[in-house]
Amino acid sequence: MNEHVASSAATLQQRLGPAPAIAVLLGSGWAPFTDQVQGATDLPYAELPAFPALAVGGHKGLVRVGAVGGKRVAVLAGRKHAYETGHADGMLGAIRSLAAWGVKLLLQTNAAGSMDAAMRPGELMLISDHLNVVQRSPLIGEAGDARFQDMSSAYDPALRAQAVAAAGTMGTALHEGVYAWVLGPQFETPAEIRMLRAFGAQAVGMSTVPETIIARHAGMKVLALSMMTNMAAGMDNEVLSHAHTLATANAASARAVATLAAVVQALEIR
Numbered sequence: 001m002n003e004h005v006a007s008s009a010a011t012l013q014q015r016l017g018p019a020p021a022i023a024v025l026l027g028s029g030w031a032p033f034t035d036q037v038q039g040a041t042d043l044p045y046a047e048l049p050a051f052p053a054l055a056v057g058g059h060k061g062l063v064r065v066g067a068v069g070g071k072r073v074a075v076l077a078g079r080k081h082a083y084e085t086g087h088a089d090g091m092l093g094a095i096r097s098l099a100a101w102g103v104k105l106l107l108q109t110n111a112a113g114s115m116d117a118a119m120r121p122g123e124l125m126l127i128s129d130h131l132n133v134v135q136r137s138p139l140i141g142e143a144g145d146a147r148f149q150d151m152s153s154a155y156d157p158a159l160r161a162q163a164v165a166a167a168g169t170m171g172t173a174l175h176e177g178v179y180a181w182v183l184g185p186q187f188e189t190p191a192e193i194r195m196l197r198a199f200g201a202q203a204v205g206m207s208t209v210p211e212t213i214i215a216r217h218a219g220m221k222v223l224a225l226s227m228m229t230n231m232a233a234g235m236d237n238e239v240l241s242h243a244h245t246l247a248t249a250n251a252a253s254a255r256a257v258a259t260l261a262a263v264v265q266a267l268e269i270r
């Protein structure tokens, strides 16, 4: 284990106590989930040497531990994106620190464009599998056989079934589908969206896939929830922008956050 990871894991333990089983990594639009956490204790990323320094506005960069519906969880607000540096390993140290601390499940959230006409802005999709379209890996530079990480069932099938059931009790229709990771930061062309649809993806976004690879390699289970903030390029006549993404996310966040809380409460990790 690298020194920064060991020291970050020790600080997490010292300041926040024993690791909860679940860490929720919040993406664009999901920040209000931090308000669901009761009896919260916060630790800024800046105090954890393996954690990234964040630039994009709206991302606080903090680990919060507390209870959601009586269940203790860790919430990570703030992600380093590959479009900031060109590298897929921005969250490598952070996620390895969570694993070293003792977290069992990385529950990710993100904002994505819908490539399925039946999946509308504001709706949620549970990721069943992904396409690493970027073909960049956070594991470049690793040595040894463990780098050849198996990626079948990357999004835990048993936990996915639990998540769908939990969303159902809330009356939230949870779509399930394949998420295509693009580098960004520009949005896609309509031709690129036609290609990704032909490849079999239903949602497109600029995050999550590197973190899934890191977490699986670190021995954690993974679940991921995408909030559709727009129809992908060429599918509607809208002009895409980050402001548009955030506006839709804000409008949809109350239901999304309530659904996430229900999922967190229901999950039983073995």
Ligand code: HPA
Pocket (backbone or CB within 6 Å): 111, 112, 113, 114, 182, 187, 188, 204, 205, 206, 229, 230, 231, 232, 233, 240, 245
């Ligand atoms: N494309 C890529 N990333 C996104 C999109 C999109 O349409 N919407 C939100 N994140």
